[in-house]
Amino acid sequence: MNSVLRFFRDPDLGTIEARSFKVFNERTLDRIDALAGISEEMRFEMQVVSSVLPFRVNQYVIEELIDWSNVPDDPIFQLTFPQRGMLEPEAFARMAALHESGAERGAIVALARQLREGLNPHPAGQLAMNRPRDFAGNIVDGLQHKYRETVLFFPSQGQTCHSYCTFCFRWAQFVGDKELRIASSETETMLGYLRAHRDVSDLLITGGDPLVMKTRNLAQYLEPLLAPAYDHIQTVRIGTKALSFWPYRFVTDNDADDLLRLLERMVDAGKNVAVMAHYNHWWEMDTPIARAAIRRLRETGVTIRSQGPLLAHINDRAEDWARLWREQVRVGIHPYYLFVERDTGARRYFEVPLARAWEIYRDAMQSVSGLSRTARGPSMSAGPGKVEVQGVTEIQGEKVFALRFLQGRNPDWVQRPFFARFDPEATWLDQLRPAFGEERFFFEDEYASMLPAA
Ligand SMILES: *Cc1c(COP(=O)(O)O)cnc(C)c1O
Ligand code: SF4
Numbered sequence: 431m432n433s434v435l436r437f438f439r440d441p442d443l444g445t446i447e448a449r450s451f452k453v454f455n456e457r458t459l460d461r462i463d464a465l466a467g468i469s470e471e472m473r474f475e476m477q478v479v480s481s482v483l484p485f486r487v488n489q490y491v492i493e494e495l496i497d498w499s500n501v502p503d504d505p506i507f508q509l510t511f512p513q514r515g516m517l518e519p520e521a522f523a524r525m526a527a528l529h530e531s532g533a534e535r536g537a538i539v540a541l542a543r544q545l546r547e548g549l550n551p552h553p554a555g556q557l558a559m560n561r562p563r564d565f566a567g568n569i570v571d572g573l574q575h576k577y578r579e580t581v582l583f584f585p586s587q588g589q590t591c592h593s594y595c596t597f598c599f600r601w602a603q604f605v606g607d608k609e610l611r612i613a614s615s616e617t618e619t620m621l622g623y624l625r626a627h628r629d630v631s632d633l634l635i636t637g638g639d640p641l642v643m644k645t646r647n648l649a650q651y652l653e654p655l656l657a658p659a660y661d662h663i664q665t666v667r668i669g670t671k672a673l674s675f676w677p678y679r680f681v682t683d684n685d686a687d688d689l690l691r692l693l694e695r696m697v698d699a700g701k702n703v704a705v706m707a708h709y710n711h712w713w714e715m716d717t718p719i720a721r722a723a724i725r726r727l728r729e730t731g732v733t734i735r736s737q738g739p740l741l742a743h744i745n746d747r748a749e750d751w752a753r754l755w756r757e758q759v760r761v762g763i764h765p766y767y768l769f770v771e772r773d774t775g776a777r778r779y780f781e782v783p784l785a786r787a788w789e790i791y792r793d794a795m796q797s798v799s800g801l802s803r804t805a806r807g808p809s810m811s812a813g814p815g816k817v818e819v820q821g822v823t824e825i826q827g828e829k830v831f832a833l834r835f836l837q838g839r840n841p842d843w844v845q846r847p848f849f850a851r852f853d854p855e856a857t858w859l860d861q862l863r864p865a866f867g868e869e870r871f872f873f874e875d876e877y878a879s880m881l882p883a884a
Contacts, residue, residue: 437682440718448682454487459485464498475526479525482525482546487593490677491506506713506714513596559813560575575623579631581627582634588642590637591642591671596779596780604638617651621655634668635668652696666696667704670706671708674708674715677717677723680726690730710738712750724762733764740768751791752794752798755805770809770819773860777857784808785854788821788822791807812858814859817836831862832849848872850865851863
């Protein structure tokens with residue numbers, strides 16, 4: 431399907447040409463012209479890795495966001511293209527051997543499935559714990575409800591993205607394994623759940639990327655929320671990376687204007703509409719089309735908040751975060767969260783020790799103005815909640831991490847400081863032990879009692 435070719439004229443940015451969406455995946459990897467200049471060995475490695483982890487990249491990312499003279503180090507290349515180190519050496523070797531032997535697709539798919547199981551496809555109890563039940567005790571498909579105020583909705587047409595991030599924590603949803611998907615096409619399921627839960631104030635529409643959906647599909651979920659039965663839903667958040675991966679969605683796509691008008695109607699009717707924009711690098715904000723998209727989106731009256739994980743090979747430098755936050759504040763985006771890379775998928779390649787993550791966060795914070803200091807973190811979205819590393823300090827001779835919950839499975843845990851023994855290597859909450867010789871963290875017994883029986 432071709433989009434109508436047209437132009438967008440911006441008083442400052444000049445004329446921006448429309449682009450039709452063209453995307454590559456693991457089966458069409460060898461048709462990417464830009465890869466011609468790359469060694470055969472690297473292309474083979476990409477083929478091997480992309481048979482296990484999801485791969486999808488569009489022409490805009492290839493042509494406008496990646497600096498090919500800086501490959502493989504370029505951060506956006508690392509963000510979107512598979513790298514050998516993303517698999518364990520043994521897993522890589524097994525899959526490489528299969529490819530070299532000219533195995534059939536069926537054999538590759540079978541090994542891929544097996545290898546994925548070793549990559550913790552559903553971290554933080556996503557399938558076991560966060561799926562709400564209706565009054566009859568049946569699982570409500572397509573929803574997650576972990577924190578009292580906020581319900582996550584996964585519309586089924588939004589279970590893909592304009593490109594895939596190599597570190598994605600939702601990667602299991604993309605590899606075609608139907609039973610792993612958390613998705614729903616049912617508007618009424620979502621609406622019924624919200625009507626029955628008056629203590630929910632926020633609906634977060636997520637994916638994948640819900641903005642891969644046509645505006646008319648999105649409208650089918652959003653417009654009913656304007657009825658009085660949903661007055662308790664104050665905020666509708668839309669989690670998206672389209673501002674980075676496909677800014678044409680807001681500017682020249684056929685239904686770009688319809689999308690902006692839809693958001694405007696929601697705002698005018700009194701909803702707070704928050705676009706939760708996923709950013710990993712200031713580079714993503716640096717093209718004219720990205721600027722135009724941000725500006726048009728802001729004109730609708732929505733707020734844009736940014737969040738993203740700290741990742742080795744992509745953004746593990748304080749000056750990159752400082753620049754990202756400064757640029758965001760300049761164009762009216764509010765920095766919101768800096769996440770710790772989750773314990774899933776290619777985490778071995780991207781993880782940064784918590785101690786180092788905190789240093790990067792602190793150094794970045796120290797070099798920006800107060801308006802850029804709204805990003806909280808480094809934050810781990812773990813089973814018990816979102817846990818922030820507040821810092822490393824020494825208390826009565828013991829070096830410790832100071833931690834706190836930003837969100838908790840029990841709201842009573844939120845904002846209570848607690849301490850863990852310092853560990854320079856630790857990369858996740860489950861590797862931390864309580865400080866001061868204590869046996870358990872204050873929340874551990876209660877959390878254990880919430881876990882489903884094995
Ligand atoms: C982060 C998160 C939310 C939203 O939390 P806020 O602190 O309100 O931004 C909701 N549900 C889940 C599962 C989350 O991880
Ligand atoms: S945009 Fe989000 S859901 Fe999509 S691949 Fe990236 S991290 Fe995953």
